[in-house]
Structure formats: C-alpha cells, structure tokens
Amino acid sequence: MNDQQIITKLRSAGCKVTPQRLAICKLVLSSKDHPSAEQLYQELKKVYPTISLATVYITLDILKKIGLVRELRFSDRSSRYDPNTxxxxxxxxxxxxxxxxxxxxxxxxxxxxxxxxxxxxxxxxxxxxxxxxxxxxxxxxxxxxx
Ligand SMILES: [Zn+2]
Ligand SMILES: [Zn+2]
CATH class of the missing domain: 3.30.1490.190 (Ferric-uptake regulator, C-terminal dimerisarion domain)
Incomplete structure (x- = not known):
C-alpha cells in the first residue's frame, strides 16, 4: 500500500492525517515481525521526537477499525500488531x-x-x-x- 492509499483509507474513516500518523501507519503496515505499540513508539521516536505512545495507540486503533491491522492479544496482557489480515x-x-x-x-x-x-x-x-x-x-x- 502506498502513501496515497493509506491517506485515502484514513480519510474515508474520518481520520485526520498528520505526518506522525502516516509514519505510524507506514511502519506497522510494512512490518513483518508483529511489533508491539511500544516497539513502534521507540522506532518512531528516532524520527519524531515529539511523538507520544498515546498517538501510536490511537492510530493503531484506527487501523484496527478499518481492518488494516489485527491486534494479537496474549494472556500476559501484551499485544502485538499484525498487518497480515x-x-x-x-x-x-x-x-x-x-x-x-x-x-x-x-x-x-x-x-x-x-x-x-x-x-x-x-x-x-x-x-x-x-x-x-x-x-x-x-x-x-x-x-x-x-
Ligand atoms: Zn526465540
Ligand atoms: Zn501474523
């Protein structure tokens, strides 16, 4: 999925697209290792020092709602995110x-x-x-x- 397709999807879900949100989407959608929100946050902080973990969670929630990622919950209460739906x-x-x-x-x-x-x-x-x-x-x- 290219940037424009991601932006269109987010907008059609009524979501405002900010550079940070787009970066979160791109990172999780291209990942193969089922990252946690914390891992995504640590990675994105290198490029967007002002990003917050809350923004990562909110964006993951939107992606979940529009069916672009799946949340894999585990019994230890941890969650990992899978772009392979x-x-x-x-x-x-x-x-x-x-x-x-x-x-x-x-x-x-x-x-x-x-x-x-x-x-x-x-x-x-x-x-x-x-x-x-x-x-x-x-x-x-x-x-x-x-
Ligand atoms: Zn191992
Ligand atoms: Zn998977």
Missing part, C-alpha cells in the same frame, strides 16, 4: 516473543472445509503455533551442554 499461521517463540508468519494454503482449505461443513460464518480466526526460534533453541542447547 488474511488467514495465516503465526509462529511464535515463547522464549523471546519473536513472531513470524507462515502462509499455508492448507489454512484456507481447512477454513473453507469448516465453513462448508457447519455453515458457520467466522468473524475472525487466529492460528498460533508456539515453537522455539532458532536462536532460542541454540541457547537452550548451550545451557543444557553446560
């Missing part, structure tokens, strides 16, 4: 919190099958796989070798 699998490392996407065709097929079998119309879905990432599994191995 199509059905996919989030591979989550429980040790370091790293999240990456796995695009599996079988997910779509699986959903279609459930919809066909039950006649249900899911409002949303979420698939999380918890797997230690390479870095963390190596660290664990080293610790066990001690």
């Amino acid at each position: 199509s059905p996919h699998i989030n591979i989550i490392c429980p040790e370091c919190g790293r999240i990456s996407d796995y695009e599996a065709k079988s997910v779509k097929k699986f959903l279609d099958e459930i919809i066909a079998e039950t006649g249900l119309k899911p409002l949303k879905q979420r698939f999380d796989l918890y797997v230690n990432c390479e870095k963390c599994s190596n660290k664990n191995k080293e610790e066990h070798a001690k």
Whole structure:
C-alpha cells in the first residue's frame, strides 16, 4: 500500500492525517515481525521526537477499525500488531516473543472445509503455533551442554 492509499483509507474513516500518523501507519503496515505499540513508539521516536505512545495507540486503533491491522492479544496482557489480515499461521517463540508468519494454503482449505461443513460464518480466526526460534533453541542447547 502506498502513501496515497493509506491517506485515502484514513480519510474515508474520518481520520485526520498528520505526518506522525502516516509514519505510524507506514511502519506497522510494512512490518513483518508483529511489533508491539511500544516497539513502534521507540522506532518512531528516532524520527519524531515529539511523538507520544498515546498517538501510536490511537492510530493503531484506527487501523484496527478499518481492518488494516489485527491486534494479537496474549494472556500476559501484551499485544502485538499484525498487518497480515488474511488467514495465516503465526509462529511464535515463547522464549523471546519473536513472531513470524507462515502462509499455508492448507489454512484456507481447512477454513473453507469448516465453513462448508457447519455453515458457520467466522468473524475472525487466529492460528498460533508456539515453537522455539532458532536462536532460542541454540541457547537452550548451550545451557543444557553446560
Ligand atoms: Zn526465540
Ligand atoms: Zn501474523
């Protein structure tokens, strides 16, 4: 999505587009690592020293409402933001919190099958796989070798 498309989307949602808001949108929409609001804030502060965490949250909320990002809430009350809104699998490392996407065709097929079998119309879905990432599994191995 280019700047103009983002601006059009925000305006059509009745939202005033400021340079800070646009920067927040661009950063989260281009991210692949499911950032938290805090991570986005720390990154944006380098370019926009006056930006506030509240502005980041408000903008993420707007993006959520217009369906451009999904909020992934976790049981420890943390939230991560995912610009990939199509059905996919989030591979989550429980040790370091790293999240990456796995695009599996079988997910779509699986959903279609459930919809066909039950006649249900899911409002949303979420698939999380918890797997230690390479870095963390190596660290664990080293610790066990001690
Ligand atoms: Zn990890
Ligand atoms: Zn994802």
